[in-house]
Amino acid sequence: MQQKKSIYILGIESSCDDTSAAVLHNGKVLSNVVANQEIHTLYGGVVPELASRAHQQHIVVVIQQALAKANIDKKDLTAIAFTQGPGLMGSLLVGMSFAKSLALALNIPLIAVNHMQAHILAHFIEENGSKKPPYPFLCLTISGGHTQLVKISNAFTFEVLGETLDDAVGEAFDKSAKVLGLTYPGGPLIDKYAQLGNPKAFAFSKPKIKDLDFSFSGLKTGILRFIQKNVQKNPNFIEENLEDICASIQNTIVEILFDKLEKAVKQTGITHVAIAGGVSANSSIRKQLLIEEKNKGWITYIPKFEYTTDNAAMIAIVGHLKYLDQQFSSQNISANARLKL
Ligand code: KG4
Ligand code: ZN
Numbered sequence: 001m002q003q004k005k006s007i008y009i010l011g012i013e014s015s016c017d018d019t020s021a022a023v024l025h026n027g028k029v030l031s032n033v034v035a036n037q038e039i040h041t042l043y044g045g046v047v048p049e050l051a052s053r054a055h056q057q058h059i060v061v062v063i064q065q066a067l068a069k070a071n072i073d074k075k076d077l078t079a080i081a082f083t084q085g086p087g088l089m090g091s092l093l094v095g096m097s098f099a100k101s102l103a104l105a106l107n108i109p110l111i112a113v114n115h116m117q118a119h120i121l122a123h124f125i126e127e128n129g130s131k132k133p134p135y136p137f138l139c140l141t142i143s144g145g146h147t148q149l150v151k152i153s154n155a156f157t158f159e160v161l162g163e164t165l166d167d168a169v170g171e172a173f174d175k176s177a178k179v180l181g182l183t184y185p186g187g188p189l190i191d192k193y194a195q196l197g198n199p200k201a202f203a204f205s206k207p208k209i210k211d212l213d214f215s216f217s218g219l220k221t222g223i224l225r226f227i228q229k230n231v232q233k234n235p236n237f238i239e240e241n242l243e244d245i246c247a248s249i250q251n252t253i254v255e256i257l258f259d260k261l262e263k264a265v266k267q268t269g270i271t272h273v274a275i276a277g278g279v280s281a282n283s284s285i286r287k288q289l290l291i292e293e294k295n296k297g298w299i300t301y302i303p304k305f306e307y308t309t310d311n312a313a314m315i316a317i318v319g320h321l322k323y324l325d326q327q328f329s330s331q332n333i334s335a336n337a338r339l340k341l
Contacts, residue, residue: 006025006078007025007027007078007320008024008025008070009023009024009077009078009079009080009319010022010066010077010102010316010319011023011081011082011113011312011313011314011316011317011318011319012059012063012080012081012082012098012312012315013082013083013115013118013314013315014082014087014091014092014094014095014096015086015091015095016051016087016088016091016144016310017036017046017051017054018034018309019035019037019054019055019058019059019062020033020034020035020311021059021062021063021067021312022066022311022312022315022316023066023069023072024319024320026126026320027124027125028125028126028127029316030070032066032306032311032313033062033069034062034309034310035058035062037051037058040184041184043184044178044183044184045174045184048088048089048090048091051088051091052088052090052091055094055095056094059095059098063102074102075106077106078323079108079109079110079111079319080099080102080108080109080110080111081099081112081113081318081320081322082095082096082098082099082100082111083095083096083113083114083115083118084096084112084333085115085336085337086116086146086336086337086338086339086340087115087145087335088337089337092335092337093335096333096335104331109323109328109329110331110333111318111322111323111327113318114318114341115310115339116146116148116339116341117318117341118317119141119143119276119277119314120139120141120274120276121317122276122307122308122314123274123303124155125313125314125317130304132301133152133274133301135153135154136151136153136268136270136272137151137270137273137301138150138152138261138264138265138268138270138272138273139273139275140257140275140276141275141276142169142170142257142278143168143169143277143278143279144185144279145170145171146168146277147163147169147170148160148164148341149161149162149163149264150341151264155325156327158341162212162213162260162264163213163214164214164215164216165209166215166216167216169214169253170185170187170277170278171216171220172220172253173186173190173279173282175220175224176190176220176223176249177189177190179223179227180246185278187278187279187281188281189246190246190250191250191281191282192246193246193247194247194249194250194284196243196247197242197243197246197247197248198248200248201248202226202241202244202245202248203248203252204223204226204249204252206252206255206259207219207256212260212264214256216253216256219256223249227245250282251284254282254284254288257285258288262296265296265298271296271297271298271299272298272299273298273300273301274300274301274303275289276308278309278310280302280303280308281305281309286302289302
């Protein structure tokens, strides 16, 4: 297939509860439309069946909006990239089926993208003033479904140095928030209240996990027990201490993450350090990374907010890189809920 000079990639993301479509021109974002699914707030977490149904309702409109905002016709597209996995099977199928049909109808290449790879490679979206990490670099990928420390040797070579053995860090945020009576997803709310609280007000015990792996289920249980015990003594405990509780939970999580990140830098000797994924929107994690840069001489890479939580621009940038490398998928490709890096 002849490579075109002007590359227009449509990215489609539907791995969890956000339906998103983006158009990139030569790696630059022309549009990045995200439709959130409010329905899950009623249940305090993502309900897979409802998520796939909502994707079906949103996908056509979201793609139309992305094309309109980019001011291009679908016939101008060079290739279509979609999230193959990991994620919720029903949700993935909606995006993949749409991508396959459109690629077939337009007779253009189809490109399958790994969602976790996309979170990391979002750092390569062409943006004025943004710096791109040189290879090799380390990335702490933190989201609602994953917690991974990854060494990236080139755009297509990833090595997972450590990951969570149980819950993801986003789950620790969201489940703690639920215990505190905050709505889903609670991560951003914990962040908001934490900014007004004392991070040393309460102490939670941290997991003792060897090497570069993580664990958050013990912390989650510890927080639950702590809240239950205190509410028994004082029914107004949460309302009276919300900001301090949030700040203390957040501080504990930041300490756990940076302890491992520091270890990874020491072990690999790599000082170019990036963060990615929904939880990388967290203000305290961002602040801490800048402190490490100043104190330890790391060179750090923090994504723009719109490319932290699930979005299709990150899928499209991987599509762009794979297009340049001629890595195309066949119409027989399947979604993979447990796709590895
Ligand atoms: O990457 P993402 O959009 O979806 C997955 O692939 O999982 O990440 C969503 C996660 C949720 O757990 C949400 O609570 C968390 O990112 N999150 C945050 C913040 N913004 C989003 N957690 C802590 N602080 C934030 N500011
Ligand atoms: Zn994600």
